[in-house]
Amino acid sequence: MKISIYGAGNQKFYIEELKLQEKLGGEPPFGGGAMAIEFARAGHDVVLSEPNRDVMDEELWRKIEEAGVKVVRDDTEAAKHGEIHLITRTFSENTIKSIKNILQHIPKDSVIAICDSTPVIMIYSNVERELRFMRKDVGLVSMCPNAIPGTGMYSRYVIGHKSLDGEEYSTEEQFNRCVDLVKSINREVVIKPIDLVPLITGLSTHITTVTLSGILNYYRMKSLMTEDGEKISEREVLYVLQTISAILETSSIRGLIKALDVDLLIENAKASKLLDEQEDLEAAIHVLSNLSKEFSREVEKCEVKPISVVASQALVEEIRRTVGGAAADGVINRCKKKFLT
Amino acid sequence: MKISIYGAGNQKFYIEELKLQEKLGGEPPFGGGAMAIEFARAGHDVVLSEPNRDVMDEELWRKIEEAGVKVVRDDTEAAKHGEIHLITRTFSENTIKSIKNILQHIPKDSVIAICDSTPVIMIYSNVERELRFMRKDVGLVSMCPNAIPGTGMYSRYVIGHKSLDGEEYSTEEQFNRCVDLVKSINREVVIKPIDLVPLITGLSTHITTVTLSGILNYYRMKSLMTEDGEKISEREVLYVLQTISAILETSSIRGLIKALDVDLLIENAKASKLLDEQEDLEAAIHVLSNLSKEFSREVEKCEVKPISVVASQALVEEIRRTVGGAAADGVINRCKKKFLT
Known part of the structure; x- marks a missing residue:
């Protein structure tokens, strides 16, 4: 298949700052560069677009090119090539600009696969006009590796194109093209509703995991204390999550820190560590004690706006x-x- | 002041199961019993209602009575007594029944103080008819100790009567009565919007703390990776929290566990532990690995209902x-x- 990949991955960041090799094994290049090599070795016709040659040493670039990957500096050139377009860059305002550019050039019936854990609705809502009025033929798919490609833990892709409430962001054929691509490199395929992919892959698994751990521990404690614990826990947990997200929505992260009065919260949280199983609480208290200072600038000036939970x-x-x-x-x-x- | 306290606290649970003395210091009785003693010693006229004499040994009951507390077995008797009515029982369906009963007997202009971290709206909405049509004179206040009373960590009350969007659940005078009560026992008074009290006191601090820790760590990681990290993190965090709470609302805790595919989530979460600071993630992975089995019954049969995030x-x-x-x-x-x- 003709594959276009956008973003080779900032290898200096991966190698020097994150120390990926030490932590997760494998060898560079990581990210988009690793995917390009893997797809090319499986026999696909791969173009990798990376405007910034400085993201890795020439030696790593050679490794990519020797695998048969064509490296280009201009997204437009890559856009004209692929049947599948893999966006591997971390989501930012620039990602939207590049997708808008890509959409002007990609072949008919192409599929764009989002390879980080950005919610697809976040992409879609920013390019809705282009997709609905100019490129109805193009599909969107979430296709997230379970770990940064190239590391030792990288083994599968979580893929989705339909949401829980029935929205379809690509055709079956476009979706299957992505599934076939993953199968061709012998990686495991896990199919999930597209709106859930961001919760269970990539960096945002951090939030999902700690939140779910807190919820289960809370349910467990409540069930020790009252008979109808499960029903009441559900309502209380909903209340807490909806309140946190309402404040975050209206008053940003600093408003949330102010509203929750983090120093007081930490003090009170220490007193609610009653069971050994609450090790997540203990770790969270430690994280908050260190991290809240980093976010403390401008917290006092910040306004906590009214919310309706x-x-x-x-x-x-x-x-x-x-x-x-x-x-x-x-x-x-x-x-x-x-x-x- | 005339004080009525509902619930003496299950001392056998506090002492034998939670091992409160070892963990948080202090000495029994804990909970409502400790509050009764403290208020009586400060010169208040205290009635403590506890229908179940078995919640503690006779020796502890003696300690309470010797402090000058009148112990009764019938809520109705306590209801006729107080200017302030402190509900110390862990919230359950029975709490609503007892508040409905209390409302039929309490003196004019009484205030009911909720002393656990149940959202006041959860109480209000269950007794709205009684409060609006029969007892407009009665106020509701959240008045939560920072730790179980009687333990060494118990030092302050977080009190509120107005919500962030301006709803008032008691008059200023009723609220100040509760503030004065706390001051009379030389405990610190912290005044907060009533809708935030459940997030920062009691057991639910567990959920608030781990969730906030996850959010701050996520913001931090994103800011290392992209320039406009903060704005994008905010949206992604909102997305994750809203999705988790939408699934919990429509499909309950088992639906959530099914939707998030906990085994897969744990595997993927391991690969997103990239920084030493993510100690909350590590603890959460450990908690989930142990706890999700306890919740696994009936998960497979459970239906994940459509949601709109x-x-x-x-x-x-x-x-x-x-x-x-x-x-x-x-x-x-x-x-x-x-x-x-």
Whole structure:
């Protein structure tokens, strides 16, 4: 297959700062460069676009080129090539600009595969106009490696194209093209709803994992204390998560730190460590004690804005019921995109 | 002041199961019993209601009675007594029943102080009819000790009566009565918006602390990797929290465990431990590896229902804008209560 990869990976960052080899094994290049080598060795026709030659030493570039990868400096050239377009760059405002550029040049029926854990809706809502009016033929797929490619822990891709509420971001054929690509390099394929991929792959697994650990430990403690523990825990956990995210949405991270009064929170949290199993709490107290200082600048000046803590899915249902039809869909869709654009 | 306390605290659970003395110092009785002693010693006229004499040994009961506390077995008797009514029992369906009973008997202008970290809206929405139509004179206050009373770490109360969006659950006078009560026993008073009290006191600090630790660590990692890290992190964190809470709301804890595919999540999370500071992630992986089995029964049969991941506060705003007026308030209020009744 014709494959275009955007971003070779900042090897100096991977090797010198993250010390990936020590931590996760494997050998450089890591990231997009590793994927390019692997796909080329499996017989695919690979173009790798990287405008910045300084991201790695010439020796590593040679390794990539010797595997049969064509390296170009201009996304436009890569865009004209592939049937599958793999975006491996960490998501930033620039990612949207490059996708808009790519969309002007890619062959008919191409699929763009997002290879970091950015929610696909975050990409889609930023290029919706282009996709709906100019390139209806192009599909979006989430295709996230379980670990940075090239490291020893890299072994599978989590892939999705349909959301839990039935939205499809690519055709079956486009999706299967990505599945076949992964199979061709003998990596495991795990298919998941596209809206869940960001929670279970990449850096954001950090948030998912610690939050879920806290939830399960809370359920467990409550079940020791009351008989109807599970039902009540569910409501209390929802309340806490909805409140945290409401403050983050209206008042940003500094508003959240101010609202939660981190020094007080840490003191109180120490007193709620009652069981040995709460090791996640102990580690979190340690992290907060160190990290909150880094975020403390401007916290005092920050305003905590009013919030209304609601059950979000209940609200979605109310809108479908009271407003109804296309108007309701419009409101809901705007709010799907609201925190993503 | 005349004080009524509901619940003496299950001392056998505190002493034998939680081993509170070893862990947090102090001496029994803990919980409601400790509060009763402390208030009586400060000169207040205290009635303690506990229907179950077996929650502690006779020796501990003697300690309470010798401090000048009147112990009764019937909430109704305590209800007729106090100007302040302290609910110290862990929240359960029974708590609502006892508050409904208490409301039929308490003196005019009494204030009910919730002393565990149950969200006050969760209490209010269950007794709204009684409060609005029969006992408009009664106020609700959150008044949570920072640690289980009687332990060595117990030193302050976090108190609130107004929410971030301006709802008042008691009069200023009723609120100040609670503040004065805490001052009279020389404990520190910390005043916070009532809707934030559940996040920063009691057992639920566990969830708040680990979630906030995960958020700050994530922000930190992203800021190492991209320039516009903070803005993008905010959106990604919101996305993860809203998705977790949407699944929990529609599909319960087992649906969440199924959706997140915990074994896969743990595997992927291991590969995202890149920095020493991610000690919260390491502890959470350990907790999940042990705990998820306890929750695994019936997970397979469980259905993950469709969700619409939205920015909740954006949706609240949309409703205020498009529906407007009292109808909008009605919708929002129903959804404030939806996960709490």
